[in-house]
Amino acid sequence: MATNIGDEATEANAGTCGCGCGTGGEGDRHAIAVDGAIKDRNLKRLRRIEGQVRGLQRMVEEDRYCADIMTQIASVHEALRSVGRELMRNHLKHCAAGAITSGGDGAEKMYDELIDMMYKNVR
Numbered sequence: 400m401a402t403n404i405g406d407e408a409t410e411a412n413a414g415t416c417g418c419g420c421g422t423g424g425e426g427d428r429h430a431i432a433v434d435g436a437i438k439d440r441n442l443k444r445l446r447r448i449e450g451q452v453r454g455l456q457r458m459v460e461e462d463r464y465c466a467d468i469m470t471q472i473a474s475v476h477e478a479l480r481s482v483g484r485e486l487m488r489n490h491l492k493h494c495a496a497g498a499i500t501s502g503g504d505g506a507e508k509m510y511d512e513l514i515d516m517m518y519k520n521v522r
Contacts, residue, residue, distance in 0.1 A: 432493040441482050448478045483520065490516075 452475060458468050491513075498509035 430489065430494065431497065433489060437485055437489060441485055444478060444482050448475055448482075451475050451478065487516070487520075 451471065455468065455471055455475065458471065495509050495513060498505045500506075
């Protein structure tokens, strides 16, 4: 069976976070130092994206022109990438920076987590 690059790091870090913000499963982890304005901006973007996706569903139901649907899909992708960039910036600024400067095992876990995130997000 073939494995994806980064699977080993993911399995090794299952249930842990490099920044030490939580030791339970992924549902138990929380971000560190989220700026309220950034959070509000991301929530607004995500609500807008949700509306765009509902619009895509209508376009498909109405048998709209494929190229038009593909244009809207590209728009949704870019909007999601924008939210991802904001989240990555916050993660690097707070979670990763703290874990890396503390050194030791936490830093090593954070390096693995960041490499895993990069592999997942360059697709």
